[in-house]
Amino acid sequence: MSVREGVNGDSAVPDALASRLALVRALEAQPLAAGETLWDRARKLSELVEAIGPGDPPPNTVRVREAGWRKWRTYTKALNLPLLNAGSGPLVSFVWWLAAHSLDPDTIANHVSGAVHHLQAEKVIVDPEHRKLAAAALRKYRNSFGKDPLAGRAHPAMPDDIAAVVEACPETLEGLRDRTMATLGFAIASRASDLANLDVRNVQRVGQGLIVTVTTGKTVGVVDVPYGDHAATCPVRNWDAWIAESGITSGRAFRKIDRNDLIVGKGIGAQAVCEILKRAGVRAGLDFTLTGHSLRSGFATAAFLAGKPRHEIEQQGRWAPGSKALDRYFRRAERWKSNPLLGLGL
Numbered sequence: 059m060s061v062r063e064g065v066n067g068d069s070a071v072p073d074a075l076a077s078r079l080a081l082v083r084a085l086e087a088q089p090l091a092a093g094e095t096l097w098d099r100a101r102k103l104s105e106l107v108e109a110i111g112p113g114d115p116p117p118n119t120v121r122v123r124e125a126g127w128r129k130w131r132t133y134t135k136a137l138n139l140p141l142l143n144a145g146s147g148p149l150v151s152f153v154w155w156l157a158a159h160s161l162d163p164d165t166i167a168n169h170v171s172g173a174v175h176h177l178q179a180e181k182v183i184v185d186p187e188h189r190k191l192a193a194a195a196l197r198k199y200r201n202s203f204g205k206d207p208l209a210g211r212a213h214p215a216m217p218d219d220i221a222a223v224v225e226a227c228p229e230t231l232e233g234l235r236d237r238t239m240a241t242l243g244f245a246i247a248s249r250a251s252d253l254a255n256l257d258v259r260n261v262q263r264v265g266q267g268l269i270v271t272v273t274t275g276k277t278v279g280v281v282d283v284p285y286g287d288h289a290a291t292c293p294v295r296n297w298d299a300w301i302a303e304s305g306i307t308s309g310r311a312f313r314k315i316d317r318n319d320l321i322v323g324k325g326i327g328a329q330a331v332c333e334i335l336k337r338a339g340v341r342a343g344l345d346f347t348l349t350g351h352s353l354r355s356g357f358a359t360a361a362f363l364a365g366k367p368r369h370e371i372e373q374q375g376r377w378a379p380g381s382k383a384l385d386r387y388f389r390r391a392e393r394w395k396s397n398p399l400l401g402l403g404l
Contacts, residue, residue: 116276118251126172129156144177144184149192153199163200170196212351214359214387217291219344219352220244224290226342231303232315236338238293238300239312239331243353245293246270246281247375250331250350256311258301267294277376358387363395 090099115123133155134141139148152173156166170192174184215223223240227233243253255274262269268283286292300306306313310325326334331350339348346352354375361371368384371377377384 117274118276122168123172123175126169126174127176129169130173130176142177142180142182144174144182144188146185146188146191149174149184149188150195153192153195157199163196166196166199212349212355213346214390215240215244215339215344215348215352215356216360217244217356219339219342219348219356221288221291222342222344223338223348224296227338231319231321234296234300234303235312235315236334237290238296239334240338240348240353241286241291241293241296242268242270242283243335243350244357245283245286246272247354247357248272248350249275249277249354250328250335251275253312253331253350254310254326254328258306258308258311261297261311263298268297272376279373279376281374281376355387358384359391362388362391 085099085103090096114120130152131141133139133152134143134148137151137155149170152170153166156169161169174189177184220240224237227237239253242248246252252272252275256270257273260271260273262271266282267285270281270283272278272281283293285294289295300311304313304321306321312326312331313324314322314326314330316322328350335348335350335352339346339352342348358371358375358377361374369379372379372381372384375384
């Protein structure tokens with residue numbers, strides 16, 4: 059992933075990443091010492107990397123792993139099994155037990171992964187063959203699950219939905235905040251946490267639009283946001299208006315607004331973002347619940363249907379190349395884009 063400097067030098071780069079950038083820059087600026095070979099430099103770099111460590115995982119990954127470990131503890135207690143046991147029987151029956159509690163396949167996969175992570179952290183050896191058996195049990199359950207692969211997930215908010223949200227926003231500071239969150243959130247394929255943690259310093263204004271640096275969460279990176287085709291739904295124009303009207307010059311970009319249409323506090327959390335978007339969706343008369351993830355899945359779906367190249371979609375939404383999550387969005391859209399009934403004259 060490329061790294062671009064923020065508004066204030068490296069201020070847009072997360073601390074954990076900044077330390078690694080500093081290491082590379084220091085070595086780049088340091089010539090080989092007398093008698094030092096290229097192999098000596100490689101060994102030195104390995105020692106430094108090991109000293110820094112891999113860094114902390116994203117908060118959402120930590121939450122998913124903790125949820126899986128809690129389920130594992132509950133499961134082993136319910137079935138009178140030893141907690142620190144990763145045999146084939148316990149792992150496979152963990153999948154069955156979760157399925158018996160009517161959990162969907164993706165949630166089960168997350169719980170198994172979280173349980174395995176914590177078992178390994180407790181120095182339990184998890185045989186890869188046992189994991190394969192658990193994965194096979196999960197595949198069998200997934201094939202018989204009989205659900206839309208995106209059922210239970212956030213409904214994608216398409217451009218027409220975003221336009222409806224914008225049109226329904228009142229001409230108040232709160233309304234301006236809501237339409238800025240909706241349009242910018244769609245443009246950067248955001249999660250609720252991305253909007254909650256967005257700092258003013260991480261949005262750079264340039265002639266072509268905005269350069270937004272997402273610094274926290276599961277998918278960090280730099281996103282270019284050009285001007286939109288329509289003034290009302292243009293994320294750049296809405297951002298400019300919000301910054302001008304709110305008077306916010308530092309800190310979190312989006313804040314709570316009270317009944318008097320006044321800004322309160324220094325920021326909002328991801329849950330508050332979800333509530334704001336949900337109210338905006340109800341106000342617009344959408345026939346689904348608008349969430350933070352609706353913006354992310356909506357961008358992916360709309361871009362796919364518009365024929366945008368996959369690598370460009372991945373880059374804009376900070377998806378890893380070959381992302382399975384992105385594939386799910388594409389499959390749902392493809393079902394209707396290439397349905398064999400289309401064009402038959404019904």
